[in-house]
Amino acid sequence: MTAFLRNQWYVACTADELGDKPLARRICNQKLVFYRTAAGQACALEDFCPHRGAPLSLGQVEGDLLVCGYHGLRVTCNGDVHSLPNQRVDRFPCVRRYAVVERGGFVWVWPGPAEQADEALLPHLAWADNPDWGYGGGLYHIRCDYRLMIDNLMDLTHETYVHADSIGQLEIEEAPVHTSVRGNEVITERHMADVTAPPFWQMALRENGLDPEARVDRWQICRFTPPSHVMIEVGVALAGRGGYDADHADKVSSIVVDFITPETDTSIWYFWGMARTFRPASAELTEKIREGQGKIFAEDLEMLEQQQQNLLEFPERPLMTVKIDAGGAQSRRVLQNLLAQEGPALEC
Amino acid sequence: MTAFLRNQWYVACTADELGDKPLARRICNQKLVFYRTAAGQACALEDFCPHRGAPLSLGQVEGDLLVCGYHGLRVTCNGDVHSLPNQRVDRFPCVRRYAVVERGGFVWVWPGPAEQADEALLPHLAWADNPDWGYGGGLYHIRCDYRLMIDNLMDLTHETYVHADSIGQLEIEEAPVHTSVRGNEVITERHMADVTAPPFWQMALRENGLDPEARVDRWQICRFTPPSHVMIEVGVALAGRGGYDADHADKVSSIVVDFITPETDTSIWYFWGMARTFRPASAELTEKIREGQGKIFAEDLEMLEQQQQNLLEFPERPLMTVKIDAGGAQSRRVLQNLLAQEGPALEC
Amino acid sequence: MTAFLRNQWYVACTADELGDKPLARRICNQKLVFYRTAAGQACALEDFCPHRGAPLSLGQVEGDLLVCGYHGLRVTCNGDVHSLPNQRVDRFPCVRRYAVVERGGFVWVWPGPAEQADEALLPHLAWADNPDWGYGGGLYHIRCDYRLMIDNLMDLTHETYVHADSIGQLEIEEAPVHTSVRGNEVITERHMADVTAPPFWQMALRENGLDPEARVDRWQICRFTPPSHVMIEVGVALAGRGGYDADHADKVSSIVVDFITPETDTSIWYFWGMARTFRPASAELTEKIREGQGKIFAEDLEMLEQQQQNLLEFPERPLMTVKIDAGGAQSRRVLQNLLAQEGPALEC
Structure with missing residues (x-):
């Protein structure tokens, strides 16, 4: 089906x-x-x-x-x-x-x-045709159900394990996560106060003229909209300056852009990228970020493909949904409702 | 089936x-x-x-x-x-x-x-054991129903598109095509008057001591016989000298030899070659022609394999048969009649 | 099933x-x-x-x-x-x-x-943790039913054909073979009197200080125990000194160790090795034997995989069992009895 x-x-x-x-x-x-x-x-x-x-x-x-x-x-x-x-x-x-x-x-x-x-x-793309923004991205083909990728992006706890060397840090799984639903949009957010910046963000702080060794407040705000777009506002601010709401001069932030296109029931075209407001015109920085993000996102491939193989092998096993999975679970609920409204596909 | x-x-x-x-x-x-x-x-x-x-x-x-x-x-x-x-x-x-x-x-x-x-x-092979003829050929494995290859060879209109750089020319699709059936033999022929020779035939003219730049009359006479042999008389004569019936001195001709052996329902062993009467003893020319023909025939492989994939994906779609397809359609009719006579295969 | x-x-x-x-x-x-x-x-x-x-x-x-x-x-x-x-x-x-x-x-x-x-x-491994023995081995992945490998090891007639250049010799198929069953153990043995040693055993004789060109008595005693262990006592003694029972100084012998682990219905993990009592501490000899055995055992891979393909293609064909196949046939009977006792697998 x-x-x-x-x-x-x-x-x-x-x-x-x-x-x-x-x-x-x-x-x-x-x-x-x-x-x-x-x-x-x-x-x-x-x-x-x-x-x-x-x-x-x-x-x-x-x-x-x-x-x-x-x-x-x-x-x-x-x-x-x-x-x-x-x-x-x-x-x-x-x-x-x-x-x-x-x-x-x-x-x-x-x-x-x-x-x-x-x-x-069509989704609104704040950065498109806007000189205040820089954007770079890439494409991966992954053999998994598109919803496994939504789960992945709507629960960034996995960064601690899958991306331990780049953007993961223990504080992610310790910070409380909050999920809300507004119509067909699902929002999962997490704020970490007074932590050290992981390597990717140290680079971004440095590129932005801030101290990469500074204590920071870090946030991740994941937004799912149908059919399978996930935009993630991510960033760090110097600790105690207001976090997400800090002054522009005290923070670095960007939007992780994820467009997931099902190829078959168990494979996807995964368009990933990052839109940023700092040094938007620097092609060199765009390329540097793109390369870094490409490496990080490639770390998810094997996990997702093997997870898919496991689900095909054990189709009857129920998966467990705990608090960190709420973002993915709510996104699937939105999809389920829309699928019911759409009804079975008619041959054209 | x-x-x-x-x-x-x-x-x-x-x-x-x-x-x-x-x-x-x-x-x-x-x-x-x-x-x-x-x-x-x-x-x-x-x-x-x-x-x-x-x-x-x-x-x-x-x-x-x-x-x-x-x-x-x-x-x-x-x-x-x-x-x-x-x-x-x-x-x-x-x-x-x-x-x-x-x-x-x-x-x-x-x-x-x-x-x-x-x-x-067994089919009669005019060139076999005959010093007046030279022959060279090769073998390709192609993942398609053997009848797609018969269609391909019984409709040389495709040369204009698939082999645009070697034997194709726009005049092929403009020349009228005539198909006839004699018993179980199907013949499709096309004669193009006063055209320029495409690259392959320029080479053949040159090898034969004729002017490669000359205007020529060109012909293609495809003969299908069961189960899946297609012999194609092809050639060019200096324009206005009688075409197919021109004097030997004024033309270059050969027989394209195609023996198609089904491997499975959707794959074949394709034995292709060319028999010629000019400079029959030249091993060098045989090899040169073999190499050229091999490159040209390789251009069909991807098309045939992807066409087969499409037919497997859309099994219910009817294919259209127009005048250029008559050769393939008549060949399939001959096969259908013989298959009906043969009846289902008995296990031996 | x-x-x-x-x-x-x-x-x-x-x-x-x-x-x-x-x-x-x-x-x-x-x-x-x-x-x-x-x-x-x-x-x-x-x-x-x-x-x-x-x-x-x-x-x-x-x-x-x-x-x-x-x-x-x-x-x-x-x-x-x-x-x-x-x-x-x-x-x-x-x-x-x-x-x-x-x-x-x-x-x-x-x-x-x-x-x-x-x-x-657990099977008793005489050589394990015993300084009188040396052991080396390897692992092959083979796409065949594990029982085809048991057949292979319980009928060494195949050495004459598959391993003609190393351990095979015509005398193997000429020597009478005797199969017996003791409980769940199946034993197939063959003794060849007064033969020349094949290359592998010439090496072993040389390593053991014996004349590699000497006439020898040779034996092969294959022991199958469930689920799929085959230990093969193999060796040669100087001709006429008592064969298998000859003095240690007059013979070279070892145990070919085979542990076969089904991966799927038609693939296995094949752990092979050799345990020997001569020069047990020589790591160099262990490696030399391991390399030789690895090459010999690799010769079976293609045969077993293609045999498996044939059995999948012709599932209804009965295989013939002659005297040389008795070891495999009896081993399959032991397995059949145990499988009947075990009954269908319950989901845990």
């Missing part, structure tokens, strides 16, 4: 990934091909040529059209069959098209019926 | 592949071992030792016998169990044997009951 | 394999994690954290406890959940624990209910 929402926006790829060659990508169990028209508009179709079933992604772009690489069937961005050289195509079924929007450096796709796509549901 | 004929000859391997070691090869979903007796005669047996189930292909040849590499069971070319050292073998079932003929540089096998094998059904 | 005994001891790993990191190993279709407490005691648990299903094998040891590498759940060697930082764990199910004993350089595990584990059933 597929457990992901279809009438939602997911990140399909970064804007940079989609050049002048078509891109094949499976999303929510559907085989898609993405391409840019000559004018640069991003389009998405089912990756199946109605002529002989060849993958359209092996073809090439010709103006607005995607040309099948086998016998030259041309199809429009809307999925209409335009032509097949010297042949009649009036009986040909059209290709399923998907709604696509490019925004904030990402190509977003709506796996449900294109006519139901609603741009108002 | 298996969809290949069993009472037919298929190419199992080239004569060169079968040296003094046994060769394991799955053909039409059956596990076979091929070997040569000490006298050089090619034999084929099921690759299963009746003693403990070891693969006979890990054994070795001893005179006329194949010796199992596990405990030394000896079996004859007819599948009779000859001996097991110091043990009685009178209760042992015999090994299934397959009819085998070596001809034209290939080892041919009959997957159906050996006693029904009919050498009169 | 699983066909291995559960209420038995199997070798899980060598003592050396289990260092200060947990070790994941599937045994008898069960996912286990092995670890040593800080004090060095070997423990085994199911490799599944009762919190969120993470593999405990990605965690680390803390005193007596195994700490889950995801969120820090601590579990004791008995499988009791000790703690989860700042959370209540009283509702948590315990982790299944397995009985473990370390003996003779191996960690032994009892896949059945731990409370039924009976140390009296």
Whole structure:
């Protein structure tokens, strides 16, 4: 039983990934091909040529059209069959098209019926097209149910163990965690007072002109919104200056950005990144952070994939939910409600 | 539901592949071992030792016998169990044997009951053992239904797209195509008048002492015969000299040879080659053509394998058949009729 | 239908394999994690954290406890959940624990209910902790039913074919073989009088100060005991000096040690080695023998894996049992009886 929402926006790829060659990508169990028209508009179709079933992604772009690489069937961005050289195509079924929007450096796709796509549901990206912010990120393919990644991000206790050498510290698991739900948004937050900064934050303090050895107040505020976006406000302030509410001069903060796109029931495209307000224009700092974050997030891969294998091997075992798991549990509840509203997927 | 004929000859391997070691090869979903007796005669047996189930292909040849590499069971070319050292073998079932003929540089096998094998059904190979012809070829393993390869070869429109850099040219898809059926033979032909020769044919013109830049008349005559042989007469003549019927001095031509052997329902052994009448004795030219053809035919591999994946993913989708597909469609009709006559396979 | 005994001891790993990191190993279709407490005691648990299903094998040891590498759940060697930082764990199910004993350089595990584990059933290892013996060995992972390996070891006729270049010789298959059963022990023996020593034994004769070119009497006495241990007394004596019963000065002998641990229905962990009484303290000789034996035993891998593939492909084919197969056949009968007594596995 597929457990992901279809009438939602997911990140399909970064804007940079989609050049002048078509891109094949499976999303929510559907085989898609993405391409840019000559004018640069991003389009998405089912990756199946109605002529002989060849993958359209092996073809090439010709103006607005995607040309099948086998016998030259041309199809429009809307999925209409335009032509097949010297042949009649009036009986040909059209290709399923998907709604696509490019925004904030990402190509977003709506796996449900294109006519139901609603741009108002796109998440707000504070840092996009804003010179006060710098952003860098990457993409991982992970073989796990997308909800295991939501659990992971909505419970940062795991940093103490999985990321012991970079952002983890014992104080995380000792600090009380508080989870709340506002409509379909789930918020889990944790504040640690008067701790030493772990290595990643020492770097950030240093980059920001603050003393990396200073005692700090640290916070993590994780926000889940459907279908599977998790934005995490993270930061440290010099101890006793107000923590999260401290003056800009006394703190370093950023938003950990996580867009999780189900590929299949047990695999995901994981778009991760970090948006920051300090030294936003420094490409060098962006790259340094990106590299560091990439290493840290890679530490979760094996754990998530092996956890998935265990859950497949022991499907009947109940998992335990304690207080630290409340963020993930509430997020799953939101998803469950929305899935019930959406009902079973209809074949288009 | 298996969809290949069993009472037919298929190419199992080239004569060169079968040296003094046994060769394991799955053909039409059956596990076979091929070997040569000490006298050089090619034999084929099921690759299963009746003693403990070891693969006979890990054994070795001893005179006329194949010796199992596990405990030394000896079996004859007819599948009779000859001996097991110091043990009685009178209760042992015999090994299934397959009819085998070596001809034209290939080892041919009959997957159906050996006693029904009919050498009169072997295809005529004009070039075999004939000094007026030169021949070179190769073998590819491709993960697709053998009929997708027949479709591919019986519709050369795909050259325009898949082989754009070598033998493809826009005029192919513009020239009318004509398909006819004579008994179980299907013929699809296309003639292009007054075109420029694509790179491959420029090379052939040059090798033949003709002007590679000259305008030419070009032809492609594809002949399918069961179970899955496709011979394609291809060539170019200096424009206006009669095309296919031009004088030998004014044209370059050859036969593209394709023997397709199903391995499983969705994989094949694809024996490809080219037979030519110009400079037949030049080993250097043979190798040059073989290399060029190998590169061109490799361009089909990804397309065919991904097309197969698509058909497995969308089994209910009807494929469209237009005029260019008539050759493949008629070939499938011939196969369908023969399959109906053959009836379901009996276990031997 | 699983066909291995559960209420038995199997070798899980060598003592050396289990260092200060947990070790994941599937045994008898069960996912286990092995670890040593800080004090060095070997423990085994199911490799599944009762919190969120993470593999405990990605965690680390803390005193007596195994700490889950995801969120820090601590579990004791008995499988009791000790703690989860700042959370209540009283509702948590315990982790299944397995009985473990370390003996003779191996960690032994009892896949059945731990409370039924009976140390009296551990095999006697004459060479363990005995300065009169030298021992060396290794581990292979092989994709075959464990019973195919028992067949292999209880019928050394295969040496003539599989190990023709090292320990095989034609006289093996010519010598009569005698199989007997004593309770649950199956013994197959073969004595060859007045033969030349094959390469491996020539080396052993040389190492032992005897003439490697001498005519010898050779013996092989294979002993199977449940669940899947095969000890093989092998040796050569100078011809006519009494064979197996010859004076120590006139012979070279050793015990081939084989502990076969099912991983799944069609794969095994194969612990092989050799125990010898000559020059027992020579680490150099131990290594030389280990290397030689490793090469010889590797020759069986492909045969066993392909035999397994054949049996999966032709499940309905009966295998033939002749006199040389009596050792394997009797061992399977012993296993069949014990499996019937053990009854179907209960979920613990």
